[in-house]
Amino acid sequence: MSSSDRGLDLARPSGSGLTRLVRGGLAALALGVLAAGCTVQPIYMPIASGPNVAADLSAIQVEDVSDRVGQEVRNNLIFGFTGGGNPAPPRYELTMRVTSADARLGFERDETAPAYSVTVTVAYQLKEIATGKVILRSINRGVASYDRSNQAFANQRAQIDAQNRAAQSVADDIQLRLAAALATGKSS
Template sequence: MSSDNLFKLARAAGVASMIGVAGLLSSCQVRPLYAENTGVTQKLADVSFSDAGTRVGQVVRNQLIFIAGRGAGEAKTPKYTVDLSVSSGTGGVIYLPSSDTSGAGRTTVTASFTLKNAGDGKVLKSGNRSVTSLVDFPTQEFAKARAIRDSEDRAAREVAELVGADIAAALSR
């Protein structure tokens, strides 16, 4: 085979592969989760969240209300309800042998949720999400308590983002 024929064959193969890739990409169904034409934004605005039992649970709940309502607050007449259960804990991970205390730790916030249709109580989605936030423990007790609280707040906001994304994905179907 001459080099001219090889060049023509390679060019034809390149054109054919470009057409094939274009065909595959045209059938792609990827779209933004919060796109206006999907209706997810309106469905999220119709979600109500259960009351929280702890301070960290309230941070998660408040963040979810903000995410769902886009800052407008809670739904007046919800079409969907979310039963939310939040737990948190902080533990030390680096122990200082000289003082038998911990110099750093991690806070874990776990949220369990169940998304239901408010009309018939049908479960649309349930799941668990967990986020870990690292924290340094200062030597002063008040500073240590505040560092733990800040760590809980960071993890709570992150877990709310994950739960909110799960709820949006379930409502987009």
Template sequence: MSLGDGMRGQTGARRSKYRTGLLSTFGIAVICALAGCSDGASFRPLYGSAALGGAATQEKLATLDIAPIPGRVGQRIRNELIFQTTGGGKAQTPQYRLDIAIRESVVSTLVMTNGNAGGQIYSIEASYNLIRLSDKSVVASGKSYGRASFDRVTSIFANVEARQDAENRAASSVGEELRTRLLAILSSTA
């Protein structure tokens, strides 16, 4: 079946408009591909196995020592980062330490006239400092955010489980964002 077969019975103007749209979409894809690959010096794969300062990406991440974070959600973020940096394997000799402090909040949404909330949004703000252990200098610092919503119902158990699920989703989101930031930071530092 060709492009024209799918447009049988259509008027000439509609068929022409369909082909023009298809060709312009294809053209945009080709231009984007060529523009992205035109300057090889500025393109570095973030997740690939290209060398970053003499070490592969996974080896560079495995040199992180992630300090304990208080609380259940803090432990979830730490576990997520440990797994993402070491891949579940053994960590190498630490060259950097990552200190994280979190602040949690819950905002009620869909508040009814009797004051009960129909839903809530759980938020985490994680402030981090990446410290080079050789000279104790702060290499990078910043904040990462995670949010997850959950519904409130009449069952107390269901509300507790829904909040814990939202906490886990937000912690996972923060862990993934921090890993991406760490990859970018460590790829530019020696």
């Protein structure tokens, strides 16, 4: 064997088989200990020692809103909280402020905009009714796009459909955030 081959001998392992077995066993043991500290479970699954998120969600009273897009968000939230069933007696109150804005996405040669996007923004706060404690305060946005044509009714219907899609999207996001906040019991 030449002196240049001594530093790199790929055919011979660096340690004995027993040493590699012990190292592998220790690595597996360390991974097992780390994984034992992790728990993954469905957020809506009721557990005896913790909150029942589905019951908590159905006990959320959603305040009335005054505009059509806000009503879409509200209806989607109520359906998401109760699954279409009867709500539980209210223990939480959800207040929200809903805004909707359209934006042009591009221009044609004749300066018309064939594509638009609708952004529905909801600033909301979940409060425990009995104590007044704020559980979650946040802002979520939902965006949907639509195309315009030279027909007024088609444009109006496309805009309403996009607003409804954005309202559904933001309501889904809010429901997930509220479920996570209720499951962990953390206030923000």
